[in-house]
Amino acid sequence: MGGWAIAVHGGAxxxxxxxxxxxxxxxxxxxxxxxxxxxxxxxxxxxIDVVELVVRELESDPLFNSGRGSALTENGTVEMEASIMDGTKRRCGAVSGLTTVKNPISLARLVMDKSPHSYMAFAGAEEFARLQGVALVDNQYFITEENVGMLKLAKEANSILFDYRIPTVGLETCSAGAASVEAALQMNGLPISVYAPETVGCVVVDGEGRCAAGTSTGGLMNKMSGRIGDSPLIGAGTYAGELCGVSCTGEGEAIIRGTLARDVAAVMEYKGLGLQEAVDFVIKERLDEGMAGMIAVSRNGEVAYGFNTTGMFRGCATEDGFMEVGIWE
Structure with missing residues (x-):
């Protein structure tokens, strides 16, 4: 046993x-x-408890795109999703389409612990939340003034917006219309419409070598109502097993196609790769044209991350005193 390790992310x-x-x-x-x-x-x-605790904290702060501060749908509402997985017995819970649940990660945990199912969504998930007595709030609680402004920009540019924290100053005065708004909102030389916004996640291995992972998001700014990304999908945005725990962030559609989180565990199992090797391999080989990042821990107390975007909001720490918080390469 290599002791405990933890990593968190706020999106790539x-x-x-x-x-x-x-x-x-x-x-x-x-x-x-x-x-x-x-x-x-x-x-x-x-x-598993540490993952839930940390993701709840991330959901409660409007800075990143999950819980309060979630990206807005085309209708100006919030539809949140989350998943959590306990690697010891590969138990999992996931939720989508939440509009009043204050902490989606905790409802995902309840789906895992208190229901016969792995995944619940929309009206059924909201009803389950009421039955379980979790904290409920009006949809307005999740909506920030900044995101209302970004949704307006996304609609003007007729695109799905990536980074909802790009400063909006000056952009709303673009006189040449939608084309110049879109031109102003480019990242890595690509129009933002090809990206997904930040998600939050946490991966943990405890002192007993048990791995767990959790991911939570508001999804894409200006997304179609009913769109589901990678964050609540076990094996895509979240995965934990005997060997490792993984949480992904980035372009959801690409992460889903590459079953990104599960592939890290798979190449460790079937190719015998180490944790960082596995993360690097998956980012390089499994994303095709997609943009994404991930954090991971192994049962040996290792921590790893990787991304092919400009940066990824991340932090990690291990029992032997290592601690790092960073954004760029």
């Missing part, structure tokens, strides 16, 4: 021009969440 594909103040806010939130997880692990909390 960061705008290179993200103002320093926003970078600092993001790092502070990631550090706070890491410290929360570290103290829980030091108190011998099981990996």
């Amino acid at each position: 594909g960061v705008d290179p021009n993200l103002p320093p103040q926003r970078q600092e806010e993001a790092k502070q939130l990631l550090t706070r969440c890491l410290n929360l997880g570290i103290s829980a692990l030091r108190s011998s909390l099981p990996a």
Whole structure:
């Protein structure tokens, strides 16, 4: 056993021009969440509990795209999704289409623990939430003024918006119309419509070598109502087994096609790759044209991450005192 390890992410594909103040806010939130997880692990909390605890904290802060601060659908509403997986017995729970559940990750956990199912969505998931007595709030709670502005821009550009935290100053005054709005919102030289926005996630291996993973998101800005991304899909956005725990972020459609999270475990199992090797292989070989990132832990107490975007909001720590919070390469 290599001791415990934890990693968190707040999404891949960061705008290179993200103002320093926003970078600092993001790092502070990631550090706070890491410290929360570290103290829980030091108190011998099981990996699955630490994952839920940390993702709840990320959902409660409007900075990233999950829970409060979720991206808005084309109708200006919020439809959230999340999944959680306990690697020890490959138990999992997932939810989609949530509009009033304050902490989607906790409802995903209840689907795993208190229902005969693995995945519940929309009206049925909301009804299950009521029966379980979880905290419910009005949809307005999740909607931030900033996201209302970004939805307006996305509609003007007739695109699905990627980074909903790009500063909006000056963009709404584009006089040449939609084409120039879209031109102004480019990342890695590609129009933002090809990207998915940030998601949050956490992966943990505890002192007993148990791995767990969780992912939560509001999805795409200006997405069609009913769209489901990779975050709630076990094997795509989230996976945990005996060997590792993985949480992905980025372009959901590409992550789904590449069964990204499961593939990390698969190449470890079938190719005998180490954790970082497996992450690098999957990012390089399984994304085709897609853009994404991931965090991972192994049962040996290792931590790894990888991304092919400009950056990824991330933080990781291990029992031997290593700790890192970063955004860029």
